[in-house]
Each structure stands twice: as structure tokens, then as C-alpha cells.
Amino acid sequence: MNSILYILVLSMSTPLLIFNDxxxxxxxxxxxxxxxxxxxxxxxxxxHADHSRWGHQRYITHHHNIPIIxxxxxxxxxxGVDYGETFSVNNVKFSLxxxxxxxxxxxxxxxxKGEVWVFTGDYKLDDDGVAKPYESVSCHTFxxxxxxGLPAFNWRPQKEVFEEINQWWLSNQEEGRTSVLFGYSLGKxxxxxxxxxxxxxxxxxxxxxxxxxxxxxxxVEFPATELITRDTxxxxxxxxxxxxxxxxxxxxxxxxMTPYVTxxxxxxxxxxxxxxxxxxxxxxxxxDHCDWNQLLEAVKNTGCEKVIxxxxxTDIFAKYLRTLGYDARTEKTQYEEQED
Amino acid sequence: xxAFAQLIKTIDSTNKTNKKVDALADxxxxxxxxxxxxxxxxxxxxxxxxxxxxxxxxxxxSALADIPLWLFEESYHIVGDLAETIALVLPNVESSTxxxxxxxxxxxxxxKAESEATKKAYLTEHWTQMDYYERFVFNKLITGGFRIGLxxxxxxxxxxxxxxLDEDILAYKLMGNWNPAKITFQELILxxxxxxxxxxxxxxxxxxxLEENISDLGNPADWSAEHKWDGIRSQVIxxxxxxxxxxxxxxxxxxxxxxxxxxVEHMPxxxxxxxxxxxxxxxxxxxxxxxxxxxxRKNVSKKLLEKTPVILKVYDxxxxxxxxxxxxxxxxxxxxxxxxxxxxxxxxSVFHLSEEIKFNEWEELIAEREHAREIKSEGLMLKKKxxxxxxxxxxxxWWKWKSDPFSIDGVLTYAMRGHGxxxxxxxxxxxxxxxxxxxxxxxxxxxxxxLTDKEFKELDAWIKKNTxxxxxxxxxxxxxxxxxxxxxxxxxxxxxxxxxxxxxxxxLRWRKDKKLEEANTLSDLKALIPK
Numbered sequence: 001m002n003s004i005l006y007i008l009v010l011s012m013s014t015p016l017l018i019f020n021d022x023x024x025x026x027x028x029x030x031x032x033x034x035x036x037x038x039x040x041x042x043x044x045x046x047x048h049a050d051h052s053r054w055g056h057q058r059y060i061t062h063h064h065n066i067p068i069i070x071x072x073x074x075x076x077x078x079x080g081v082d083y084g085e086t087f088s089v090n091n092v093k094f095s096l097x098x099x100x101x102x103x104x105x106x107x108x109x110x111x112x113k114g115e116v117w118v119f120t121g122d123y124k125l126d127d128d129g130v131a132k133p134y135e136s137v138s139c140h141t142f143x144x145x146x147x148x149g150l151p152a153f154n155w156r157p158q159k160e161v162f163e164e165i166n167q168w169w170l171s172n173q174e175e176g177r178t179s180v181l182f183g184y185s186l187g188k189x190x191x192x193x194x195x196x197x198x199x200x201x202x203x204x205x206x207x208x209x210x211x212x213x214x215x216x217x218x219x220v221e222f223p224a225t226e227l228i229t230r231d232t233x234x235x236x237x238x239x240x241x242x243x244x245x246x247x248x249x250x251x252x253x254x255x256x257m258t259p260y261v262t263x264x265x266x267x268x269x270x271x272x273x274x275x276x277x278x279x280x281x282x283x284x285x286x287x288d289h290c291d292w293n294q295l296l297e298a299v300k301n302t303g304c305e306k307v308i309x310x311x312x313x314t315d316i317f318a319k320y321l322r323t324l325g326y327d328a329r330t331e332k333t334q335y336e337e338q339e340d
Numbered sequence: 341x342x343a344f345a346q347l348i349k350t351i352d353s354t355n356k357t358n359k360k361v362d363a364l365a366d367x368x369x370x371x372x373x374x375x376x377x378x379x380x381x382x383x384x385x386x387x388x389x390x391x392x393x394x395x396x397x398x399x400x401x402s403a404l405a406d407i408p409l410w411l412f413e414e415s416y417h418i419v420g421d422l423a424e425t426i427a428l429v430l431p432n433v434e435s436s437t438x439x440x441x442x443x444x445x446x447x448x449x450x451x452k453a454e455s456e457a458t459k460k461a462y463l464t465e466h467w468t469q470m471d472y473y474e475r476f477v478f479n480k481l482i483t484g485g486f487r488i489g490l491x492x493x494x495x496x497x498x499x500x501x502x503x504x505l506d507e508d509i510l511a512y513k514l515m516g517n518w519n520p521a522k523i524t525f526q527e528l529i530l531x532x533x534x535x536x537x538x539x540x541x542x543x544x545x546x547x548x549x550l551e552e553n554i555s556d557l558g559n560p561a562d563w564s565a566e567h568k569w570d571g572i573r574s575q576v577i578x579x580x581x582x583x584x585x586x587x588x589x590x591x592x593x594x595x596x597x598x599x600x601x602x603x604v605e606h607m608p609x610x611x612x613x614x615x616x617x618x619x620x621x622x623x624x625x626x627x628x629x630x631x632x633x634x635x636x637r638k639n640v641s642k643k644l645l646e647k648t649p650v651i652l653k654v655y656d657x658x659x660x661x662x663x664x665x666x667x668x669x670x671x672x673x674x675x676x677x678x679x680x681x682x683x684x685x686x687x688x689s690v691f692h693l694s695e696e697i698k699f700n701e702w703e704e705l706i707a708e709r710e711h712a713r714e715i716k717s718e719g720l721m722l723k724k725k726x727x728x729x730x731x732x733x734x735x736x737x738w739w740k741w742k743s744d745p746f747s748i749d750g751v752l753t754y755a756m757r758g759h760g761x762x763x764x765x766x767x768x769x770x771x772x773x774x775x776x777x778x779x780x781x782x783x784x785x786x787x788x789x790x791l792t793d794k795e796f797k798e799l800d801a802w803i804k805k806n807t808x809x810x811x812x813x814x815x816x817x818x819x820x821x822x823x824x825x826x827x828x829x830x831x832x833x834x835x836x837x838x839x840x841x842x843x844x845x846x847x848l849r850w851r852k853d854k855k856l857e858e859a860n861t862l863s864d865l866k867a868l869i870p871k
Contacts, residue, residue, distance in 0.1 A: 068518065151407050152415045152428040262355075270428065272352065273420055276489070276794065282353045288387030315810075316414045 012018075016092075016110055016117045017143065019331040021258040024119060026110060029092035033108050033119055036065055036334040044069060045121025046105035047186055050336045060087075062096050064104030064219050068186065070191065071215045077130070081130065098228040099123035100134030101288050102187030103216055109137050118302065122335075124287065125294040126158060128191050130220055135335050136301040143308045145335070148267050149317030153291040155267070161286050162195040166287065168263060168282055169200050173239040178260040182246045182280070185209045187288050189243050192265060196241060198223040204237060206253070234258065249278065267291070311335040343371060344621070345443040345474040352489050360490050361498045368502035373525035374442040374766065381445075381520035383495040386522075387484050391451040392459050394422060394483065404467060405429040417813035420763030423479030427472055428471035430623070434755050437469040448481060484748065486758060493732050503529060508543070508731045516540040517592055521792045541575040541586040542658050542666060544732040547721065547738035554741065555702050557722065562672060564725050565697040565705055568740055569653045570628050570829070571618040572635065576652055578604050587617075597650055598640060599690050606687045610662030611680070614729075615654035615694065618822060621647065625716040628843060629831050652679070655694035655721075659731060666729035673729070712743045713870065718744040718828065745826040746868050747848055748773070750822045751781050751859045754805045758813045759786065766803040766815070767796050769847070771825055773838070774861045782862055784838040787826055790847030799850075822854040823847050830868050840865055 018025050022044070023035030030235070032039045034264075038055035045051050045061075047068035052061075054073050057194040061069065063080035070076065081087060086095045096106035101122040108119045114207035118139040127133040165181070172179045183189045191212065196203055203225050206214065210227040228242065237257055248254055251260065268274045269289030289312075290298060298323065299307055307328040309318045314330035321328035345857040350363040381387065389471060392400075402412035407429065419425040444466075451462060467475060474762065481488050496514065500507040510529070516539050518528060550557075557563060573588040578589055583604040594600070619626030619634065626648065633648050634640065657677040658666055676695070681693045697720070699705050709720050719742035727737035750771030758767035768788050772781030791799065799821070806818045829843035840862075 150412060150415050150418060151405060152419050152425060154432070238803070268764075271419060271763050272424060273759070273761045275763035276355075277765070279355055281355050313414075313418070316411065320411055321407075 002090060005132040016112050016115055016141070017119065019333065024333070026092055028112055028113075029094070029110075031060075031089055031092070031094070034121065034335070041089075043096075043108055045119070046101055046172055047072060047100065047106060048102070048184075050334070051121060055208070060094075062104045062106045065106070066104075067215050067218055068104055068212075083135075097137050097305070098132040098135050100125065100131050102131050103219055105131055105192065107134075107137060109139065115140055116142040117143065118304075120145055122147070123298070124290050125142050125298060126155070127287070127324070128194075130191050130194050131187075131288075133336055134298075136298065138303050138318065140304055141306040141308065142299060142302045142304040143310060143331075144299065145289065146309050146312035146314055146317040147289045148287060148291050149293045149313040150294055151308070153267060153270055153287075154293065155285065155287060155291045158195070158286065161265075161284055165192070165195075165263070165265070165284055166197045166200060168261075168284075169196070169241055172261045173201060176239065176259065177315070178240060178242060178257045180242045180254060180257050180260050180262045181251055182244055182262065182264040183266070185212045185245045188265060188286070189213065189245070190220070191221060191288070192243060192285075193222050193225065196223065201240040202226055204228050204232070204240055204242045208245050209243050219230055228256070232256070242252070246278075249280070271303065341437065341441050341444055341470075341474055341478070343367065344375065345471075345477045348477050349381075349473045349486060351490060352672040355489075357489075357494065359492055359623050360488075364490065364495060364498035365501035368499055369638065372440065372442070375440055376525050377520050377523060377528060378442045378445045380495065380499065380514065382481065382486055383490060384492045384514055385484075386518075386520060387486075388445050388448040389447045389452060389701055390482060390484065392463065392482060396456065396459065397422065397426065397463075397479075397482065400463050401426040401430060401467075404464055405431065417757060418764050420757060423476055426467075426479050427476040428466055430475060432471070433468050435467065436471070437474075439466075444478065444481065446521065450508055481715045488514075499529070505529070510541065511543045511731055515543060516586075526850070536562055536580050538582070539577065539584045539592070541577060541584070542664070542729075544573060544575070544588050544614070545730045545738060546733040547740040548733060548735050550646060550722065550739040550741040556699045556704065556720075557739070560700060560702055560705075562725055563725045564674065564701060565708075566655060566694045566721050566723075567623075567697070567715065568719045568721045568742065569618055569694065570716065571616040571631055571653070571719045573672070574617050574652065575658070576600060576603055576654075577659075578607050581609065585617075587815050596634065596637065596640060599645065599649060600640055600652065602688045602690055603652075604765055607680075608661075612657070612659035613652065613654045613677075614656035614658055617650050618653050618692075620649050620651045627716065627831060628829060629841065634832055638653045638822060640658040649690075651690045651692045653692045653694045656729065669726045669728065671725040672725055685842060709743060710739065717743075740826075745828055745848075746830055746842075747824050747826040748860045748865055748868070749822050749851055749854060750784060750825045751819045751856060752799075752817060752823060753781055753783065753819060754816050755799075762796070765796060767791075769823075771823060772819070772846075773778060773865055776861060776863055778857065778861070781819055781859075782838050784836070784840060784862065784865060785827065785842050785845035787823075787825055787845045787847050788825075791850065795850055822851040822856065822859045824849050824851055828867070830870075831868060838862055840863070840869065 014027055016310050022031040022037040023078055032042045034045055034051040035042045041055045042056040043060045047065050052069045059076055059078040066078055066080045083096055083098055092295060093111040095109045097104040097109060099106045099121050101105045101124060110117045116139040118137050122145050123134055125134050163171050169179045183192050189209040190213055205225045205227055234256060242257055261281050263282040263284060264280045265284040265286040267289055268283045269283030305327055307321050307326050310333045318328040318330050347363060347367045351360045398412055402409045416425045416428060451459060496507055496511050500510050575586045576585040583594055585597055585600055587593050607689055619630035621630055630648050651685055657673045660676055672807050697708055722739040722741060724737040750773050753772040754770035755766040756768040758765055768781055769785050773784050775782055804818050807815045808818060809816045825845050826848040827842035827845040831841050835839035
């Protein structure tokens, strides 16, 4: 089967996008997307470190992603575009479309000689109230991440999850404990912040989250936060909420919150083992990626014939898509599998 | 069932032992009595016998989830727990059920004998009436193995809290053979009933490994030392003219060791001995491997009895003349045991005494431990002379001081995803040693423990990037990393490709300083086999 595919691919002209040792590459335009090694021209889907790396010559990304990657990468040469705005390089038409993953995240649409490819970057179909919601883009070939491409992953509506999180905060407060909630400093932290109920108490932040949130405040409105500094006392924090990056778990920094209860918001919290391994008290299943059914729905909505599965449970998802009649295969990338 | 599922959810959502115990104590204070009995049974590994085999469970679940079986299997490899996988892949539903835990358990007892079609209909009906946690708990009742970070000891503590009964007395009541389908909470926990106690063993007292310096234990004169025998920890009970042999796993194994009938033929009633069952071929202590031919066989053939007889190496006396003497100091119990031994050693050939090692200085013990292996001992045991016989594992009075393990440098060749808290992480490893030409790596051991969580994470990421091939859940990886693998015992084996079987292999350390070529050879390993 694979060898037949291979011959078929060889017999056609060079594919519009190829996967080489530097990233996803459009030969016709000499442009990379989310390259993992330094290149001249790169389109960046979103601000997470594995997709927007340091060292490229010229960056192209959505307007809203510019302050984010500048915050992370410093003074880079970057051009901003709007969603749906088409720009051409060597007769190849590119445009960015909302991916719903985090603020400023995009899918990349590539069109050449009537053929359309879409690379999703990271994405989810649910409207999280922070990122511009995902929009389906019709294409012939759909390059999809599948971080959670397994039928074991079924997200509940975020309204239910946030009711649970706010309830958790409230009951910790009643027991006289501080709530420490872990989430990545870009994306998850802002999504949590947006939906925490500020009537329950104050929302304190770790420095990494405070800084990134400051950047995001230019683009979206969020409840007030207070940075934890050396002058913050245990008493100040008592019963309130602390947003911290996962790396803060088990650090000396966290001792200041005592007595505290830990929670983590991630798609990986689906697994009991994952929560126990991280020694987290309470896991909340909340992801910025598609779950199993969302992935299937996304593929279907594009009307594509070919699917290329990148990072995640690629083999399994591609195999299942083939049983549904898609021409599906996998490609290796250097995007993190475990990040959420 | 709802209340029980809620309990498991509460226990699951805290990492703090006290909170878990409190939640369970609350449950014991409010649940109906027959649900309490089943809860105790489930948390002490007495669930109903598996009514549906796992092959059928997988089929039924993937049919209901409307996914192909292979996709279910792949999900299972990643989730790492069957009950959890089923609970996750099934569609969420609106309806619910108020059926109690005990009536579900009774259903499951009856379901075992039913036809496949009835089983499928039963499971499908109830799966579609449960939320995620109820489904998970229900599946666990079927598949067994409730690992929720709550040991039997903690369960007993919660029960003590709820009933205001003494924890040690409860531990004693919960031991032995009782059937949750037949016993009431009144009978099991609240009533005093002498006849029930006939077969009951005492909770085993367990030792911690000695990690500090031996001289930190203080005055050598306060301590008794003996060899640590590598067999099956057991209690032999003689009461009312009957013999009961219990293994540490709380399993009644009397039938497996018919030679122990000698005890009841000669000894008076009201005696409980604590010791180690050891293989004794050719009138000398055998290896654990010899003993394995006896474990797990209910009907022992005459031939096997002759080839691999067993003895009981006794080191403690817990009951004498029908009286519980665990509160007496060790020195006193030891004296009584030696008296018994003197009296019966010639009549009861399977009765062996674990001799005390005479010593005045710690240095003498250090020397004794050096040659423990030569006499088929695993190391030494140190017991405080004035200590009573405790319940469970308590620090301070009993220490095990094992001989340093064997160790060898092997190469990581295969990896598999772990289970439980290591689900979705590659943490189960296979190691190889070089053949004599250093051309090929021959598998010699599998190990699952010994790395820190941080190292597991690092190695997991490396494995995902350096996979050569996949065989279902197993991945072969580029030979690169060298690990020092430790193990307790080593013997020749025809069943292993390497020709060698190691006992309790585990990772001692990640030898990042060693190159692939510097790993040991199979000949190096074989040289460790005792002559």
C-alpha cells in the first residue's frame, strides 16, 4: 500500500508542500511554514515555542501574533497580515484563517495552479471566548495535527468545565486553602483567566503568566490579575486563585501558597495516570486542541481527499481515516507531542 | 453505585492521604450496610470473580462506541487501563440508574454463568445509564485491581474512624476467608464470634529496608539478627486439630503444602508460627526458582513432592496455647519458639528454625552479610529484642538489610508504554547484552523501575524520536543508551533466549557516561551464576 502511494506521489509533479529537515516547505514559493530550523522566509501559525522558533530571517504571521512572538523572540523582522487577506509569492497564493487554538493562531491556506492545501497548525473547533473561532477552509489536501487523535478524548463543553473549576476554587476557599491552577503561560492561562469568576476572590499570577497576559491585554479584555512578588505574603494569597505554569509545580516558589490545593487544566488530564504521575490534586480536562470527534468533523468539513497527519497519534488517526476512504498518511515534524 | 462512584471520584481528586481516609470514613458512616461490606471486600481485593472475560469486554465496548476493534486496542495501549479505556470511549448519555453497589455486585456474581448474549445485553444496558465515573468504577468491579492510592491499611483506618473500633482489631477481623455475598456488616465488623476466628491469621508485621548505616541502630545488644530467607512469607496455624497455611498475600494455601500436615499431627492446638516457606531439594535450601514449581499448583503430584519438598523456616511465634502473644517482647517469643523447636524438631521434619546470629559488634554482622548468598539467604534481618509484633509495615523495630544486588550494564533495546500513573509514557524497558563478538544484543531482562520521573520523561521523549519499529504496543529503539541493571538472583534458564533468568531486575542508574560498546556481554552475566 505504502509503496503504491509512493509511486503515485513520484509520478505526479512535486507536491505543493513538502516536509524536509527544516520544516514544512513550499518549493514553488521558497517559503516555510513553522520551520524548526532557521530559514529565510517563514509563515508562523501561532506563538507556541515549537511552532515559532528563533533565528529565521523574515517572519509572516497574523497581526495579533506579532506582539506575542516579539515578546518571546525579541526584535525580529516580521510582517503582519489579516485573516482572509491573500498575499502571493512567486504566483503561490497564501492566506491565514482562524484556527481557534490561542490568540492570533492561524491555519495557512496555500493555493497554486488550482490546487489548495491547508495546514492547521494547532487548532480546535470550540469557541473558547478568547481566540477567534476556527473557520473551516475547503481544500484538496488537509495537513492536520492530531495531538488528541484517539477516541478516548472527548471534551465536555467548556461551560461545564469552568463551572467545575470555579466550584473547586470556592470549596477550596471554604476549606481555607489557596487554589493553584496550572496551565501554559500562553493560551491556557488566558483562557482560564477569562472564565474564572472574579467574584470569588483575587486572581494572582506567576511572572511568566503575568507578562504574557500583559501582552495579550492589548488584544482581548481580561479580569484583573496581581503578580506575586517577594512582598506578597501567605496571608495575601489565602483562599485566592494562583495561575502558574506547569513548571512551577514542585518548585520552592509554590511553598508560599501553603496551605494550597493544585489543579491542572489540560487535555492530558483525561488519563487518571497522567494526573497521578504529576501528583496533581484535581485534573480538569480542558484542551486547546481538537478532540477525536472534532478532528473527524474538521477533516470532513474541508471536503478534502488527502490528509497528512502531523504531531500526535498520527499513525492511528491516519489508519482510521483510510478506513473512511481518505487518502491519509503521516509526516514527521518536530512539534511537541505532549504540549497542550 | 452513585455514592460509591462519587467516593472514588473524591479519592481520585486529592493527593493527600488524610483527605482520602476522611472521604472513605464519611462513606462508611452513611452508606447502607451491605454496600459497606462490598466496599470493604473490593478495597481488600475480594471483588466478585470476573464475570466477563476481557476479550468480550473489548468487543462489547468497541461495538457500543462504534469504533473498530483495532482502534479500541490502540486506545487501550495508550490509556494503559482497560476499565478506564472503556469508560472513555463509550458515548456520554443522558439516562441514569439508582441501583446500589451491592446489587451490582450480586448481578456480577450471577452474570458469570450467563450466555454471551445475556452478558452483552446486560453490559450495554448499564453502560448507557452511567456517567464517566460510574462506568469506570463498574468496569473496575468487572476487571479488578482497584488502585486508587488507598491501601487496605488506610481502608481499615477509615473503617476504624467510622465505627470507633480499634484499627488493629479490625485488621484482624478483615483477614482470612469471608464471603461478601454471605456475610453481613454486623457479622463481619460488629459481632464478636469465636468460631469465625478459627482460621484467621494475624496481620503480618513487615520490615522496612535499612538505608542508613547499621551502627546508627545503636547498641548491638538490643538487637537480634538472623538471615533473610528468600521464600514465601507464611503463617502456619494449628487450632482445633486443623491446619491453616496463609501466605502474605492473605491467601489460604494449605492445600499446596501437604507436607505441613506434620505440624498438626504432632503439635498441640493454639499455635501460630510465622516463617518462610522454602524449597528444600536434596536436604538443602533451594532457590526461589525451585519454589516457583510449587507456587500456583493446587494439586501437588507425588513426583513434584519428591523432587521439590518444602520446609518452614520459622522465626516467630504469635500464638501459644491459644493465646495471642504478639504484645510480648521478641526475646520472650523467641525463647518460647526455641522451646517448641527443641520439643518437636525430631518429630516434625519440615519444622526448621531460623537461627539467631550471635554477634557482639556490628562489624561481625557486616561480615556475615557478605557471605549470605552462599547459604541462599538474601541478606540479614534485624529485629529489636524488646519489640512486640506489630501490624503492617512500621518503621523502627524490624529492618531488612539485603545483600547488595548483582548488577550489569545493559543496552535499552525495546520500550513499551506503562500502566496506571505511567500510562502514555514509555516506561517499561527491555535490555540487551552483547554476544561475544559484540555484534548482536541479546535480550536478558525487562525492568520497569529505578528511574526518576524526570528521567522517565527524558527517556520517553528520546524513545518517541528514536523508534525503529513498532510491534503493537512495543517499540524497538536505536541501541544507544546504557543502563546499569540490578537484580537479586540469577539462574540458568531454558525459557530465556539468553539462557539466563534474573530475579527482580530494576534500573540502578542511567549510565550516560558509557558508550554503547562499553555495555557488558552475555558471558559477563553468565559468570555471575553461582556455581
